[in-house]
Each structure stands twice: as structure tokens, then as C-alpha cells.
Amino acid sequence: MTQPDNAALKFELLQSDDFGRYLLRDRNEIIQVLRQLIAKRSMVTAYLASSRDFILTTVLALEDDEVIFDLAPDESRNRQAQAADELICITQIDNVKVQFPVPGLQSTTFDGAPALKSPLPDRLLRLQRREYYRLIAPIAHSLICQIPVPSEDGLPNTFEARVLDISGGGLAVVVPPEGVEFKPDTEFTQCQIQLPEVGTVQASLRVRNLFRVTNRNGISMLRAGCEFVDLPERLASVIHRYILKVERDRNSRERGR
Numbered sequence: 001m002t003q004p005d006n007a008a009l010k011f012e013l014l015q016s017d018d019f020g021r022y023l024l025r026d027r028n029e030i031i032q033v034l035r036q037l038i039a040k041r042s043m044v045t046a047y048l049a050s051s052r053d054f055i056l057t058t059v060l061a062l063e064d065d066e067v068i069f070d071l072a073p074d075e076s077r078n079r080q081a082q083a084a085d086e087l088i089c090i091t092q093i094d095n096v097k098v099q100f101p102v103p104g105l106q107s108t109t110f111d112g113a114p115a116l117k118s119p120l121p122d123r124l125l126r127l128q129r130r131e132y133y134r135l136i137a138p139i140a141h142s143l144i145c146q147i148p149v150p151s152e153d154g155l156p157n158t159f160e161a162r163v164l165d166i167s168g169g170g171l172a173v174v175v176p177p178e179g180v181e182f183k184p185d186t187e188f189t190q191c192q193i194q195l196p197e198v199g200t201v202q203a204s205l206r207v208r209n210l211f212r213v214t215n216r217n218g219i220s221m222l223r224a225g226c227e228f229v230d231l232p233e234r235l236a237s238v239i240h241r242y243i244l245k246v247e248r249d250r251n252s253r254e255r256g257r
Contacts, residue, residue, distance in 0.1 A: 010047065010088060010090065010099070010213070010214040011097065011099055011125060011127065011211050011212070011213055012211060012212040012213075012214075014210045014211060014212055014222075022125055022126060022127060022209070023123060023124070023125055023126075024123065024124045024125075024126060025122065025123050027120070029124075030100070030120065030121060030122075030123075030124045031062060031120070033093070033098060033124055033126060034059055034062055034067060034120075034124075035062065036093050037058075037059045037091060037093065037098070038059050038060065038061060038062070040093060041058055042058065042059075042091045042092060042093060043056060043057075043058060043091060044056070044057050044058055044059060044069070044089050044090070044091040045089070045090045045091065046069075046081065046087045046088070046089045046090075046102075047087060047088045047089075047090065048080060048081065048084040048087055053077070053080060054077075055072035055074070055077045055078065055080075055081050056072055056073075057069045057070045057071070057072055057116070058070045060110050060115060061110060062120070063117075065119065065120045066117045066118065066119060066120065067102065067117065067118050067119075067120060067121070068108065068110050068115050068116070068117050069105065069115060069116040069117065069118070070115060070116075071114055071115060071116060078116065081105050081116065082104070082105050082106065082107065082116070084104060084105075085103070085104055086101055086102070086103055086104065087101065087102050087104070087105065087118075088100075088101055089101070089102060089121075096126060096127060097125075097126070097127040098124065098125070098126050098127075099124070099125040100121040100123065100124040100125065101121055101123070102118035102119070102121055103118065103119060104118060105117065105118050106118070135165060135166055135167065135242075135243045135246060135247070136164070136165050137162075137163045137164055137165060137166060138246055141196050142162055142163070143162070143163035143166065143193060143194075143195070144160050144161070144162060144163065144193070144194070145160070145161045145162075145163050145171065145173050145191055145192070145193050145205075146158050146159070146160055146191060146192045146193075147159045147160075147161055147180060147188050147191050147205075148188070148189070148190055148191070149179070149180050149188070157179065159176045159179050159180045160176065161173035161174055161175065161176055161224075162174045163193065164223060166193070166239060166242075166243070167239070167243070168228075168231070168236045168239050168240055169227060169228060170205070170208070170225065170226050170227035170228050171193070171205070171226055171228075172223055172224065172225045172226065173223070173224050173226065174221050174222065174223060175210070175221070175222035175223070175224050182207050182210055182222070182224040183207060183210065184207055184208060184209060184210070185206065185207065186206070186207045187204060187205065187206045187207075187229060188204065188205045188206075188207075188226075189204045190202055190204070191203060191204065191205050195238065195239070195242040196242075197245065198238055198241050198242040198245060199238045199242075201235050201238055201239060202235075203228050203229070203231050203235060204228070204229035204230065205226040205227070205228065205229065206226060206227050206229050207224050207225070207226050208225045208226060208227055209224070209225045210222060210223070210224050210225075211223045211224075211225070
């Protein structure tokens with residue numbers, strides 16, 4: 001089965017300065033989110049744990065602390081899903097990424113038709129929309145954040161981290177494999193990001209959260225969400241101009257197709 005282009009990535013929340021903002025454990029809150037999925041008939045990608053195999057389904061209903069899922073078109077995939085010990089369900093609600101585990105699936109019926117069911121999940125990860133619009137960094141010219149970190153001799157070592165997205169409020173980077181530790185509330189000063197054709201932004205960054213992200217090929221990376229600390233208005237304006245320029249260029253290319 002070919003994975004669709006818009007298939008969701010797997011996120012694992014490792015550290016955050018506010019777990020409650022992302023990870024729901026309250027039963028009523030989890031039910032509320034699942035009801036939103038039902039109302040919007042959101043497509044769910046259910047990955048078989050520790051595997052790149054998945055099924056595409058929707059949440060049909062909630063019944064007696066059970067979640068009812070639609071059958072996938074491929075019957076062999078349905079059998080694989082029922083044999084799995086756990087599945088990771090990934091979807092979106094109004095551009096908010098939602099992810100939750102279910103401990104296996106069983107056959108059932110819903111409205112007289114075959115379906116699948118699982119117990120209500122005991123936790124649900126919700127990546128809320130941010131206050132600021134975030135621009136996904138262009139592939140054509142990747143953005144690099146230079147992060148100076150003091151060494152034992154007092155002189156700074158500069159590490160480079162690839163920027164995944166950026167806004168007037170902060171950015172997300174791929175954590176370098178070694179040499180610098182990222183954890184919530186860690187603050188890095190005098191970081192620099194060169195924005196092509198616009199200018200250079202030098203600012204302090206504070207780490208807010210850390211995720212492990214697994215892509216479609218099963219390759220993992222660490223993603224750190226950071227906020228700007230006391231960013232001057234003139235630098236926020238530079239970022240805003242850069243975002244507008246990239247979006248304008250993208251729109252121009254799409255119109256030229």
C-alpha cells in the first residue's frame with residue numbers, strides 16, 4: 001500500500017515546559033476530541049506499532065467506552081491491524097495535529113455493517129495551533145540557526161541547527177546530534193538566523209518542548225520548539241517581511257504552473 005503524500009508523521013513528546021498543553025489524560029477531554037473527529041469525519045492514519053504499515057480509517061462513534069472505527073478498504077490490512085498489539089492513530093482537526101494510541105482492534109458492527117473497535121485511549125497528544133503563523137522553511141534554501149554555546153575554556157562553540165519553521169514568536173529546529181543539550185527552559189543567547197534577501201536576525205531562544213519525529217521512511221529526528229526572548233520589534237519586522245516574501249514567491253510559482 002503506497003503511503004499518501006499527506007500521511008501524518010509520528011510525534012513523541014519527550015519533554016515540555018507544559019505537558020498539559022499537549023498531552024491529554026482526562027477522560028472527558030479525550031472524549032471531546034474524539035467527538036470532534038466524528039463530527040468532521042476526519043481521516044485517521046493508524047500505524048501498526050513498530051512498523052511502517054498502516055490503515056486509513058475514520059472514527060464512526062463512541063459506545064460504552066469503546067471507539068468504533070470504519071473498516072479499511074484492504075481486508076488484509078484489517079487483519080494485520082487486528083493482530084497488532086497497539087496502533088498509533090494520527091489525524092488533524094482544523095490543522096491541529098492529533099495522535100493517540102489504541103491497544104489493538106477487534107471486529108464489531110456499526111449500523112448493521114462490519115467495523116472495528118478498541119478501548120477508549122488513555123492519553124491523547126494534541127499539537128495546538130500557535131498564536132503566530134508559522135512558515136515552513138523552504139527546501140530551496142534551508143535556514144540555519146547558529147547557536148553559540150560556551151565551552152569549558154569560556155570560548156563559545158557555534159553549532160548549526162536546521163530550521164523547520166519560523167514565526168514572529170519563535171522557531172523549531174532539528175536538534176544537532178551532539179555538542180549541545182536541548183531541554184525545556186534552556187536559553188541560548190546571540191543565536192543568528194540568516195534570512196535570504198531580507199537580513200540577519202540575532203536573538204535569544206528559550207526551548208519550550210522537545211519531540212521525537214518519525215518520518216515516512218522510519219527515520220527519526222529530535223525537534224525542539226523554541227520561543228524568541230524579548231525579540232525587538234525591528235527584528236520581528238524582518239521575520240515578517242521574510243515570511244511575506246516566501247509566501248509571495250510560492251504563490252507566484254503556483255500561478256505559473
